[in-house]
Amino acid sequence: MFKKVPGTKDILPDEAGHWQAIEEAARNLFSLYNYRQIRTPIIEEASLFNRTLGNTTEIVQKQMFLIHNQNDVYALRPEGTASIARSYLENNMDKTNPFTKLYYIGPMFRLERPQKGRLRQFHHIGCEVIGSQEAILDVEVISLAAELLKSFAITEFKIKINSLGCPNDKQALGLSLKEALHKEKQRLCPDCKVRIENNILRILDCKNEGCQKIVKALAIKNTHLCPDCLNHFKEVEKGLGSLGIAFEVEPFLVRGLDYYNRTVFEFTHSNLGSQDAIGAGGRYNNLIKELGGPNIGGIGFAFGIERLILASMINAEKPLNRLVYLITLGETAKAAGVKILNQLRSSGIPSDMDYLNRSLKAAMRAANDAGARYVLILGEDELKKDAISLKDMSNGTQREINIQELTRELKC
Template sequence: MAKAKYTTHLGMVDILPDESPKWRALEQIIHEEAARYNFEEIRTPIMEQTELIKRGIGQLTDIVTKEIFAFTKGDSNYVLRPELTAPVVRSYVQHHLAQRGGSQKLYYIGPMFRAERPQKGRQRQFHQFGVEVIGSGDPVADVECIAFMMSIYKRVGIKNFNLKLNSVGDPESREQYKNVLKDYLRPNLNQLSELSQKRFETNPMRILDSKEKEDQEFIKNAPVIGDHLNEDSAAHFKKVCDLLSSLEIGYTIDPLLVRGMDYYTRTAFELTSPDLGSQDALAGGGRYDLLVEEIGGQPTPAVGFAAGMERLFIACEELDISLAEPKTVDVFIATLGDTARDWAVKTLPVLRDRGVSATMDYLGRSLKAQMKDANRENARYALIVGDNELEAGKFTLRNMHESDEEQLDLEQIIQKVAHLSND
């Protein structure tokens, strides 16, 4: 087979016809669960202003410093969105969604872009679904986001996962903790990895998220933020934990869970699965009470999560979970001769208008080749038509799964097939 002249960019893959059904099935699950939780869908442009992403995510985060696809066109700076929380909040502020009243419960599905090294479950174009609850500071909103997130995985059939939970505190708590953490790390600063040494001044809490070998001993013995929360932050976190327990949602408190974005406050959470190996994250999120104000809105509390769709599919493969039924078509019309082909072209819309999925051979091949095609298409029935059938007004309807057949007129065929396809 000749090598293709043009191929996809590194880290960007085609979703081929055999894979599309599982994507549609997952999207349908997300839409259905969103309806049950009374979330409304929001869709934002794939491109945003670069400054929005920098301000929203944080100037010194890995995403902004290393991973965004940014470019300039004329006087405008664009970025392919690397995540959707900042764009959703931008839309919330721009369109004055607070005026709709109450908290805004929004969800999304779509592609994101990050210029990172491609690996299993992590591409440069990837897909996420997620929710944002904007306008509520109540711990109930945190728990509703977590419950929604977990409902998706339960619907899919994934049960082998772990919910990690932490609080990163409010700004007051976090500043106090940063000073304590820096005091702990400072005597051994030159033994930390180069990346952690850079983070020491800019964002020392991100050192706790380091995967570098030389950092692990210091991380393991580091002071934990839970011991430095002020009264309000501690009370909020306790209420979240109590509500999760009341819903029988299991969790593990992970004092090293800080998440990667600067906008997180108080609750942080992550869902992982051991079925994914070293890259075990399925979804994650938390509260971000400062972000709306940071990008120009009024001070507004908010909480949400994002989940990788490719990661979910990997977990499904590991667990042998099939999200979509095998492709099928109700009727494949196999024809003998030009007159029969003309009849088939006119009959296809008749079948489809009655709710029957139908197709035919487009290449004018032999009956044997057409029947092979019917099998390949997983057709439930083959409708065989030639000059004799057209003259008699009765056609051969072959059940492709049971290998029996009968002679019926078109109306009888439609009634039989339409009835079965609606069962």
């Protein structure tokens, strides 16, 4: 028998209700903030990600799903931001609608090691706002992320923020780290020994305990920020404060991707154990320019839907069950039943019938298992009288009614 690909997951009907509830809450909230949905393809040219996420990042080096097609190399998208930046430019939004607020919901792909419980296909809900460097926009985006979590009934979350500064500041931070970490190099984990050469900021958020100790001892503050960046960060802090949003400044928060600069942030939740991030985001003021567009800012975030579901306490809301279940006895009744079912559905009444020619008793059990509110029983005798039996499953009462009356009866 075929099995699903390791690191993928079937979302079965019992669970799908939870997904729908989260997606609907997200759509409603994004609309409230005037964000519009964008749906980009799940495949892109692989070089889009090399260029934007950075060649030395773990995602590009180890986690891309590549598809070789003649002379082209495509990748299944590992995240949403690069695709949206590509689409923004390709569709001339920089000219027609330079300040654009977008959101997206969809699958992402990374070649993770499934034995660690990581998914190779996972799902993001996220947004991107392109066209402004204003600190109040950072405040809106972070507060929107917090409101989203609340709308999913997730309350016990923490917000960590930091500023990486502009590319110059990032470079200065990298240099001072390199100097400070030089004599510690032998004590770093194997990954960080490589990072010290090609992606030094990532050492700051290494999960290895030894590395964390070394980094904590460095006592990094935001001293690498130039006056403009420092001012921008202060405005973000002030703006969040004015909205009553609690946050912690976390100087070790860097986010791994090359395109981030200035504000970065992360949402964590205690339900999730050591890998406690539910979502994260940040500014990418050079991304659009890097892809050949104008020099305008951008900011966004993404939440992992699987992680939201783990953190959320809401149960999928059971739909108010109004299902009508039809049982027919005999061939003539079956043919008439198909028509009745069609009429009920045309009138917006959710309905189904027994397709397995079960005995009345077995079919009643099936109706009960399906959670039917009403059961209709149509036999040859009833049909002759133009009648049908209607059983109310909530109180067990049964009566015969005229078929013509049926829709009206069930509507009220």
